Amino acid sequence: MKKSLSFLVAIALVFSMFTSAAFAADTTKTTEQKYNELVTAGVFNGFPDGQAHLDQTMTRAEAAKIIAILAGYKAGVTSPDAGFTDVVAGNWAKPYIDYAANLGIIQGVGNGIFDFNAQVTIQELAKLAVEALKALKVNVPAGEAVTGTVSDWAKDYVAAAVKAGLIPAQADYTVPASRELLVVASYFAYSALQQPTEIKVESVKAINKKTVVATFNVDVDAATKEDAFKVYTKGNQYALNYVDSVSVSGKTVTATLVDDLNDETTYVLATSGVKAAGLELTSAAATNEFTYAPQAAASIAFKSTTVADGDTVPVLVKDAAGNDISADFEIGDFDVESSDEGVVGTDLKAVNDDDADDAPEYAVVNVKLVDTKLETGNTIITVRETLQQPASIGVVTLENNFTKNDLELNKGETDTIIAQVLDKDGEDVDAPEITFTSQTPKVVSVDAELHTIKGISVGTATILVKAVYNGSTIYKTVTVTVKEAPKLTAIKVTAPASKLVIDSDIPQYVDVTLVDQYGNDYASDGTDSFNYQINKNNIALDENEVAIPQNTESADVNFANTKATASIKLLPGTVKGSATFKVSVNGTYTKSVTVSLVEKGEFAGYVAVASKTDLDINTADDAEADTAKITVYKKDKNGNYYADVTAAAGTLGVVELVEAEGNASGAINTNTTDEVTARAIGTENVVVKVDSAKVATLTFKVKNTTAGEVNKVVQSKSTLTVTTAETDLFTKLFGDATDGKGGAFVAYDQYGTRVVVEEADVAEINSSNKAIVDQDTLDVGKAGSVTLTIDVAGAIYTITVVVKEA
Numbered sequence: 001m002k003k004s005l006s007f008l009v010a011i012a013l014v015f016s017m018f019t020s021a022a023f024a025a026d027t028t029k030t031t032e033q034k035y036n037e038l039v040t041a042g043v044f045n046g047f048p049d050g051q052a053h054l055d056q057t058m059t060r061a062e063a064a065k066i067i068a069i070l071a072g073y074k075a076g077v078t079s080p081d082a083g084f085t086d087v088v089a090g091n092w093a094k095p096y097i098d099y100a101a102n103l104g105i106i107q108g109v110g111n112g113i114f115d116f117n118a119q120v121t122i123q124e125l126a127k128l129a130v131e132a133l134k135a136l137k138v139n140v141p142a143g144e145a146v147t148g149t150v151s152d153w154a155k156d157y158v159a160a161a162v163k164a165g166l167i168p169a170q171a172d173y174t175v176p177a178s179r180e181l182l183v184v185a186s187y188f189a190y191s192a193l194q195q196p197t198e199i200k201v202e203s204v205k206a207i208n209k210k211t212v213v214a215t216f217n218v219d220v221d222a223a224t225k226e227d228a229f230k231v232y233t234k235g236n237q238y239a240l241n242y243v244d245s246v247s248v249s250g251k252t253v254t255a256t257l258v259d260d261l262n263d264e265t266t267y268v269l270a271t272s273g274v275k276a277a278g279l280e281l282t283s284a285a286a287t288n289e290f291t292y293a294p295q296a297a298a299s300i301a302f303k304s305t306t307v308a309d310g311d312t313v314p315v316l317v318k319d320a321a322g323n324d325i326s327a328d329f330e331i332g333d334f335d336v337e338s339s340d341e342g343v344v345g346t347d348l349k350a351v352n353d354d355d356a357d358d359a360p361e362y363a364v365v366n367v368k369l370v371d372t373k374l375e376t377g378n379t380i381i382t383v384r385e386t387l388q389q390p391a392s393i394g395v396v397t398l399e400n401n402f403t404k405n406d407l408e409l410n411k412g413e414t415d416t417i418i419a420q421v422l423d424k425d426g427e428d429v430d431a432p433e434i435t436f437t438s439q440t441p442k443v444v445s446v447d448a449e450l451h452t453i454k455g456i457s458v459g460t461a462t463i464l465v466k467a468v469y470n471g472s473t474i475y476k477t478v479t480v481t482v483k484e485a486p487k488l489t490a491i492k493v494t495a496p497a498s499k500l501v502i503d504s505d506i507p508q509y510v511d512v513t514l515v516d517q518y519g520n521d522y523a524s525d526g527t528d529s530f531n532y533q534i535n536k537n538n539i540a541l542d543e544n545e546v547a548i549p550q551n552t553e554s555a556d557v558n559f560a561n562t563k564a565t566a567s568i569k570l571l572p573g574t575v576k577g578s579a580t581f582k583v584s585v586n587g588t589y590t591k592s593v594t595v596s597l598v599e600k601g602e603f604a605g606y607v608a609v610a611s612k613t614d615l616d617i618n619t620a621d622d623a624e625a626d627t628a629k630i631t632v633y634k635k636d637k638n639g640n641y642y643a644d645v646t647a648a649a650g651t652l653g654v655v656e657l658v659e660a661e662g663n664a665s666g667a668i669n670t671n672t673t674d675e676v677t678a679r680a681i682g683t684e685n686v687v688v689k690v691d692s693a694k695v696a697t698l699t700f701k702v703k704n705t706t707a708g709e710v711n712k713v714v715q716s717k718s719t720l721t722v723t724t725a726e727t728d729l730f731t732k733l734f735g736d737a738t739d740g741k742g743g744a745f746v747a748y749d750q751y752g753t754r755v756v757v758e759e760a761d762v763a764e765i766n767s768s769n770k771a772i773v774d775q776d777t778l779d780v781g782k783a784g785s786v787t788l789t790i791d792v793a794g795a796i797y798t799i800t801v802v803v804k805e806a
Contacts, residue, residue, distance in 0.1 A: 061093035061116035084114035123154035126161035295319035393476035394420035409455035455482035486516035521564035536579035541571035601636030608696035660685035
C-alpha cells in the first residue's frame with residue numbers, strides 16, 4: 001500500500017523541530033484546547049456531554065483510529081484485510097485498523113488477534129508512535145536511559161518517544177495511557193501536518209490603478225524586493241507595468257506600480273524567488289490573473305494632518321470594502337478650500353516659510369470629492385519645516401581612528417568623537433543636536449562643547465550619546481577603551497636567509513621593523529636607529545658597494561620619522577660562502593640574518609617580480625597615483641636571480657608590459673616597460689613579455705582606503721519614475737551630497753559607513769534610448785521607458801527609468 005506522502009513530510013517536519021524541551025515549547029495551549037482543536041479537525045470524536053474526559057483510558061481500537069487519520073486515512077478508503085480474526089466486517093474500527101496495519105504501524109497481540117477492546121499502556125503507546133515513524137522510514141534518535149517503571153522490551157521505545165517529545169516522562173509506563181497522553185502526542189503530529197510544504201499565491205487583486213495586493217498561504221519574508229514580481233497585460237508578457245516598490249505584512253504583499261492600470265483590463269502577476277517559512281518559490285514563476293475595475297468612492301479623509309514644507313497634503317479615499325483607492329484620483333478631482341492659501345494651497349501643496357525659528361504654520365482645510373457629497377470637513381493642517389524624526393544612532397567612531405571604525409584611545413591621547421543619527425528609513429538626519437557624556441570620567445573625559453575625548457587612565461569607559469532633533473530625543477551608549485601608549489618592545493626582520501650571486505648586480509634587502517607591546521608596527525619618533533655587523537669579510541657589500549668589514553659595527557641607520565620599517569641593502573661581495581649578520585636596534589633588540597654568496601648556475605629562464613600587487617588610489621601624495629615596479633630577472637637552474645633584464649637597457653632582452661585580454665575593470669595603466677599605475681578600483685592582469693615571449697602574468701588589485709570614499713553600492717530600486725521636467729536625474733539615482741539622502745543606489749565606504757556617490761565615482765553610464773535619457777548628460781527628454789547600464793564601484797548595474805510627461 002502506498003504510504004501517505006503528506007504524513008511522511010509532516011513527520012519529517014516534526015523531527016526537524018525535536019529538542020529536549022519539545023513539550024515545554026508547546027505550552028501556549030492547554031491539553032483541552034488541543035483536544036477541542038483535534039475534535040474540530042475530525043481526528044478525535046467528542047463525547048455527548050461535550051467534555052474532553054482526558055483522564056479516561058483508551059482502547060487499542062481508539063488508538064488505531066487516531067493513528068490512521070493522522071497517517072492520511074479518509075472516509076471511504078478501502079484497505080486489504082489485515083487478517084485479525086477478532087476484527088470482522090462491520091466492526092466500526094476495522095477500516096482504521098486495516099489501514100494502519102497495512103502501513104506497518106500497528107500489529108496484533110498474537111495468534112491473529114488484534115484485541116481491539118484492550119486498554120493501551122503508556123509503553124505500548126510509545127512503541128506505537130515509534131514504530132509508526134520507523135514504518136515511514138524516519139530515523140528515530142535513541143533517548144536517554146528511562147528512570148521510571150518500564151518493561152524490558154519497551155525501554156528503547158519509551159526512551160526514544162520521550163526524547164522526541166511524543167510523550168512526557170512518567171514514573172510508571174506500564175499503566176494504561178490516558179486520553180490526555182494520546183491528545184498531546186497526536187496534536188504534536190497534527191500541528192506538523194499543518195506546516196506548509198510549498199509557497200502559493202492564494203489571491204491577487206488590484207485595489208486601485210497603481211496598487212496590486214497578493215495574498216500568500218504563508219507569511220512572506222519581509223526582505224522581499226520588487227524584482228520578485230512582474231505585472232504584464234494578459235496575452236503579452238512584454239507589455240510590462242513595472243513594480244516600483246513592495247511592502248510586506250504577514251501573508252500580504254502590496255506592490256505599487258509605476259504606470260496606471262487600464263480599466264477593465266486583465267493582467268498577470270508573475271511571482272518568483274519569494275521566500276517564506278524556510279521555503280522558496282524558485283521554480284517557473286507562478287502566475288495569477290487579475291482584472292482592474294475602478295471602484296466608487298465611499299469615504300474621504302486626510303491621511304495625515306501634519307505635513308512637511310513642500311509636501312502635498314495626503315488625501316485618503318476608500319471604497320465600500322475599505323480599500324485605499326486614493327491613487328485613482330488626481331488633484332483635479334477635488335475641490336479644496338483653505339483658510340490660508342499661503343500655507344496650504346488649492347493644489348494641496350504645503351508651505352512653511354517661517355525661517356526665523358522653524359515654527360509650525362496652520363491652515364483650516366476642507367477637501368470635497370467632485371460630483372459627490374463626500375468631504376473631509378474642516379480640518380486643521382499643520383505644516384512643519386520637516387517631519388524627519390531620529391530613530392537610531394548608527395556608527396559612533398573617533399575622527400583620527402575613522403579608518404579603523406573603532407573606539408580606542410591611548411592614555412593621554414585626545415580625539416574627536418563622531419556619531420551618525422538615522423531616521424526610520426536609515427537616512428541621515430539633518431544637523432541633529434548631539435551631546436556626549438562620559439559615565440566613567442576617571443578613564444575618559446569628554447569636552448561637551450568641542451566633542452573631544454581624552455584617555456585619562458587605562459581601562460574602559462561608557463559614553464552616553466544623546467541626539468535631539470525635531471522635538472524627539474534618542475540615546476545610545478558606547479564603550480571606549482583606553483590603552484597604554486605604544487612603546488618599542490621588539491623588532492622583526494625579513495629575509496632571515498638572504499642569498500646573493502657572485503658577479504651579479506642583484507641586491508637583497510633586509511627589512512627591520514619596530515614592534516610595540518601590542519604586536520603592531522611601532523611608529524618611530526625619528527630617534528630610533530639600527531646597526532649591524534657581519535662575521536666574515538667581503539661576503540656582502542653595502543649600498544655604496546663598500547665591503548662590510550668583519551665584526552665591525554656599521555654606522556647607525558635612522559628610521560624615518562613616523563615609520564616603523566627601515567632597510568639594509570646587501571650587494572654581492574667577492575667571497576663565496578655564508579655569514580651571519582647581527583642586527584640590533586638602539587643597542588637593545590637583536591635579530592640574526594644569514595647571508596650566502598653562491599656562484600651563478602646555468603640559465604633557466606626569466607622571472608617577473610612586482611614590488612607590490614595591491615595598489616591604493618589613496619596615496620600619501622594625492623597628486624600621484626600608486627605605482628608598482630615590475631622587475632624581470634634572469635634565473636639559473638637553482639632558482640637564483642643573477643641579472644636584471646629590466647635595467648639592462650635592452651642588452652639582455654626587451655621587456656614589454658601588456659594588459660591581458662578580457663580585462664574590463666580598467667583598474668591600472670601600464671605606462672612604461674617596468675611600471676603599472678592605479679587607475680580605478682578593481683582587479684586587472686598584466687602580461688610580462690621578454691623579446692615578445694610571455695614570461696609571466698601578474699594580477700593587480702586596486703582599492704581605495706580613503707574613509708568616506710565609495711567602496712560598495714547597493715541597489716535599492718530596480719525602477720525609477722521621473723517626469724520630463726526632471727533636472728537632476730543624478731541625484732534621483734545616487735542621492736544628495738548636501739543632505740546625505742540616498743537615491744535608487746545607496747553607497748558605503750569600506751567600513752560600512754553610508755557615503756554619497758559623486759559624479760567622479762561613476763565610471764560610465766549607457767542608455768538604451770538617448771532620446772529619453774541622454775547617457776552623457778543624464779538630461780531627461782521625451783516620455784518613455786529606458787534602461788540605464790551603470791558602472792560604479794567596480795560593478796555593473798541596470799535600472800529602468802520610466803519618464804512621464806510633466
